[in-house]
Amino acid sequence: MRADRLLQIVQLLRRYGRMSAAELAQRLEVTKRTVLRDMESLSAAGIPVYAERGRGGGFALVPGFEPDAEQLTAEEARALFVAGGRGTAEALGLGNSFCRALHKLSTALPDDQHRLVTHVRERIVLDAGGWHREPAALDALAAVQAAVLDDERIRIRYRSRQADAPGDRTVDPWGLLQVGTTWYLVAAHRGRPRSYRVSRISTVRRLGEPSRRPPDLDLHQVWRQMRDDFRGAPATEIVLRVHPPRLPLVLRSLAVTALGDPEPVPDEPDAHRLRVRSVEGAAAMLVGFGAEVDVLAPAELRDRIIAIAEAAGEHHRTASRRSAPTEVELLPYGQNSR
Numbered sequence: 001m002r003a004d005r006l007l008q009i010v011q012l013l014r015r016y017g018r019m020s021a022a023e024l025a026q027r028l029e030v031t032k033r034t035v036l037r038d039m040e041s042l043s044a045a046g047i048p049v050y051a052e053r054g055r056g057g058g059f060a061l062v063p064g065f066e067p068d069a070e071q072l073t074a075e076e077a078r079a080l081f082v083a084g085g086r087g088t089a090e091a092l093g094l095g096n097s098f099c100r101a102l103h104k105l106s107t108a109l110p111d112d113q114h115r116l117v118t119h120v121r122e123r124i125v126l127d128a129g130g131w132h133r134e135p136a137a138l139d140a141l142a143a144v145q146a147a148v149l150d151d152e153r154i155r156i157r158y159r160s161r162q163a164d165a166p167g168d169r170t171v172d173p174w175g176l177l178q179v180g181t182t183w184y185l186v187a188a189h190r191g192r193p194r195s196y197r198v199s200r201i202s203t204v205r206r207l208g209e210p211s212r213r214p215p216d217l218d219l220h221q222v223w224r225q226m227r228d229d230f231r232g233a234p235a236t237e238i239v240l241r242v243h244p245p246r247l248p249l250v251l252r253s254l255a256v257t258a259l260g261d262p263e264p265v266p267d268e269p270d271a272h273r274l275r276v277r278s279v280e281g282a283a284a285m286l287v288g289f290g291a292e293v294d295v296l297a298p299a300e301l302r303d304r305i306i307a308i309a310e311a312a313g314e315h316h317r318t319a320s321r322r323s324a325p326t327e328v329e330l331l332p333y334g335q336n337s338r
Contacts, residue, residue, distance in 0.1 A: 005030070006038055010047060013061045020058040088178055091138060092145060143204035144185050148173040151211040156185075157203040158196055164252070166202055172211040175219040182261070186222060188212060193222055197261070235259050235275040238282060239296040244270055246292045253289075257281040271296060283308055 005028055012019060012027060021032045028035070039059060042049050048062035090098075140156075147154045154173060159166035171187035171194070178184075183198040191212075242250050247270075251262060257276045265271035276282045283304035286293050295302045 006042060006045075009035075009038055009042065010061070013049065013059060014065075018052065018058045018060040024059070091141060091178075091183065093142060138183060138198055140201040140204050141183060141198050143206075144173070144198055144201065145176060147204065147206055147211075148176055148185070151213055153207045153209040153211050154187075155205045155207060156196065156201050159200050159202070160255075166200075169196075170207070171196070172213060174211075174213055174217060174222065177219075177223055186219065186226075193226070195226060230260060233259055233277070235277055236279050236282075236298065236301075237273060237275050238279075238298065238301055239265060239268075239271060239273050240286075241268065241271045241294040241296055242289075243292040246289065247272075250286070250289060250293060253285040254282060257285070265296075268296070279304055287312075 008028060009024060012024065019027075021035045024035045025032045039049055039051070048065050049059055050062065051057070051059050144154075144156075152173070153170065155168055155170045157166045157168055169189055171185075171189045174186045174188060174193065176183060176198075177186055177195070185196040185198055185201070187194060187196060240250070251258070254274070254276065257278050259275040259277060262272040262274040265273050279298075279301050283301055286295070286301075287305050287308045295305065
């Protein structure tokens with residue numbers, strides 16, 4: 001664990017140039033005293049780290065220092081070649097470069113590691129999409145990626161799940177996320193971080209202005225916070241089978257109470273799983289779709305739909321009886337009824 005922390009310190013100093021003991025302690029989640037001991041260990045190991053005192057001081061590496069490259073271990077080589085995402089590289093327009101890079105690395109490995117890597121790659125294939133999921137259209141990914149890498153502000157046309165029509169947003173790109181097979185743009189809109197599903201972005205216009213990206217931004221931490229907030233929100237998981245032509249309308253109706261995007265259910269044709277804030281709200285939205293939606297789970301949601309439908313039926317039957325015309329006995333003209 002300590003060796004990993006020492007490597008982290010070197011990586012942080014190479015990236016940021018100079019950092020105080022307090023900054024390092026916060027990043028590494030240790031005390032300042034631990035950081036000082038680690039600096040002594042690095043110096044004793046021959047790493048050219050030095051301290052600058054005074055305001056604005058801190059620890060830094062001697063300019064031009066490059067650590068010696070270490071040979072990959074067998075486990076590291078296997079992890080790199082098996083877990084490396086060809087699908088991710090292809091989505092970013094780097095598929096051919098990715099394959100060439102792996103080929104170059106493979107040929108540079110010792111014979112035993114080369115045989116191990118080849119053995120594993122011939123036997124393991126990763127496809128996060130699965131049998132039922134079609135890859136989403138990612139026409140905007142290239143333009144979004146360019147704006148992220150160039151730190152340039154953009155205006156996007158985006159259609160959220162709850163909107164009937166797309167709208168324009170001016171955003172400061174912070175980064176790209178791939179969650180499963182879904183790509184998201186993480187960007188600040190009016191100063192607050194948001195996530196935008198790339199497949200819902202129809203146009204991207206670069207504004208020629210620098211993106212307002214915090215200099216110490218940690219995209220991994222931003223994503224973890226977003227994920228924790230999402231998971232921490234009170235929610236109920238529901239599973240629906242929806243007549244395919246009605247799926248977009250059903251999802252738009254549920255957008256007010258839904259959390260996140262629906263996920264196809266393996267081995268259940270036309271079934272989707274999603275999380276909702278309120279079973280009551282979901283039932284109120286779904287009751288109008290009648291037989292076009294089957295609730296597979298939970299039973300509570302089915303019961304609420306039945307209760308709402310029965311209450312509505314009884315209400316309208318009663319209203320219909322109240323408004324029915326009164327029957328009147330009709331007598332021949334001129335004859336009085338007694």
